Amino acid sequence: MSGHDSGGHAVSHKMLIVTCLALLFLTVVTVWASKLDFNELQLPELNIIIAIGIAVVKVTIVGLIFMHLRWDRQFTAFIFVASFVLVGLFISFAMMDTKEYQPEIIQTNSEQVQQMIDALPAAPKSEH
Amino acid sequence: MSQLEIQPDSHGTDHGHDHDHPDHLGHHWENSKQQFEAGKLGMWLFLATEVLLFGGLFCAYSVWRGNHPEIFQYGSQFLDTFWGALNTGVLLISSMTMAMAVTFAARGNRKGIVICLVLTLMGAAGFMIIKYIEYSHKFHEGFLPGYAFYEEPNASHLWLPLEHEHDQDVAHATLETEAHNTAFAHETIDRDEMPLPPPTAEPSVIPAAGTGPDGLTTNELALETAEFAVFLPPSVIGNLENQGPELDFAEHHKPGEVPHLSHPLQDPDRPPNAQKFFTIYFLMTGLHGIHVIIGGVVILWLLLLTLRGRFSKGYYTPIDLGGLYWHIVDVIWIFLFPLFYLI
Numbered sequence: 036m037s038g039h040d041s042g043g044h045a046v047s048h049k050m051l052i053v054t055c056l057a058l059l060f061l062t063v064v065t066v067w068a069s070k071l072d073f074n075e076l077q078l079p080e081l082n083i084i085i086a087i088g089i090a091v092v093k094v095t096i097v098g099l100i101f102m103h104l105r106w107d108r109q110f111t112a113f114i115f116v117a118s119f120v121l122v123g124l125f126i127s128f129a130m131m132d133t134k135e136y137q138p139e140i141i142q143t144n145s146e147q148v149q150q151m152i153d154a155l156p157a158a159p160k161s162e163h
Numbered sequence: 164m165s166q167l168e169i170q171p172d173s174h175g176t177d178h179g180h181d182h183d184h185p186d187h188l189g190h191h192w193e194n195s196k197q198q199f200e201a202g203k204l205g206m207w208l209f210l211a212t213e214v215l216l217f218g219g220l221f222c223a224y225s226v227w228r229g230n231h232p233e234i235f236q237y238g239s240q241f242l243d244t245f246w247g248a249l250n251t252g253v254l255l256i257s258s259m260t261m262a263m264a265v266t267f268a269a270r271g272n273r274k275g276i277v278i279c280l281v282l283t284l285m286g287a288a289g290f291m292i293i294k295y296i297e298y299s300h301k302f303h304e305g306f307l308p309g310y311a312f313y314e315e316p317n318a319s320h321l322w323l324p325l326e327h328e329h330d331q332d333v334a335h336a337t338l339e340t341e342a343h344n345t346a347f348a349h350e351t352i353d354r355d356e357m358p359l360p361p362p363t364a365e366p367s368v369i370p371a372a373g374t375g376p377d378g379l380t381t382n383e384l385a386l387e388t389a390e391f392a393v394f395l396p397p398s399v400i401g402n403l404e405n406q407g408p409e410l411d412f413a414e415h416h417k418p419g420e421v422p423h424l425s426h427p428l429q430d431p432d433r434p435p436n437a438q439k440f441f442t443i444y445f446l447m448t449g450l451h452g453i454h455v456i457i458g459g460v461v462i463l464w465l466l467l468l469t470l471r472g473r474f475s476k477g478y479y480t481p482i483d484l485g486g487l488y489w490h491i492v493d494v495i496w497i498f499l500f501p502l503f504y505l506i
Contacts, residue, residue, distance in 0.1 A: 069505035122218030
């Protein structure tokens, strides 16, 4: 704490400039990384993972330095991180549901169900 | 009871009591630090709700992209990475100047606060100007959200260089076919949801058996037709919604004229429901843009208060908390930029 009675923290201008330069550098890295082609490695989803990873690093830097979380009480950081964790939970559960989505399920049976039906022995013909 | 009477002037010039405290400190606070910490806690809770607000849209984005990645890959190529990256830089630098304003405030440097707040305000204005350039370009080219995407664009002279009446007729026919297909597909969907008609018992309505073609009874024939109409698979409906005769507008370009970017309606490679990308794009960047405008108003307000000499080394809570709001705007853009521009 800086000592005066309002309790805020004064971050040096030098540190702010260095932080900003680091963030701009990471922006350039993001743009560069988005041009990489991982199809040869059979990892087409790597691009988005890298992009989100860099974004998380950038947001962490903004939070720690620009938003003073590094010098703040831990509870403040807890509120911020918790909001992102809750959004993560929300998206994860929604995506779990999305992955189960079968657009043809109303018109036709799903593949698994159809295989099970095909495997069944033919029904005996009625006597009448 | 007379002690409880309200005295309107009790809190006037003489402040109504003896003890000495700074102007900014509310009576219900022990000291400035306690007031600052409480205000900051409230601001951070508000920022958490902002994250949750955008979280809903990020969830919609994830679900749509998870189901149809090809729409996002297709739509993203119409966004200019240069403008997006430039806007990221503008926001990051304005975030830095905002943090600098807070440092100047903590050190009691009023001139420094004013310069930094003006720079931050310029960053906000610059961001909105760039967004205006991007949006107006998209509107002009016909990249609109929802069904507006499929409407006849008003700037047809830009991207439809049709000199002959015949070409214009073809273009109109295309758009009409599209509209009919959409209407038909929707009618089919509606039929899907309708309950089956109750079986009629009227003897006069039932036709004689064996009157239909191919040895089918009329009843069976009607049933087959109904089945065809009701159980159209969604993939077919999707195709019906999006198909249309392909046009070769490029051939009719004026000689020497640089061809414009083709409208998605002219693009044979356009995936079905391509408008969804622009729907979520305008929703998310639009809501973010509203936050930038609100942030700009807050910074302007802080600037006026600073010029009036309301802040001191011991009290600059509004600058600190206004700065936090400006940083959360930056934080959200940091996620938006790669998710829309860099697919």
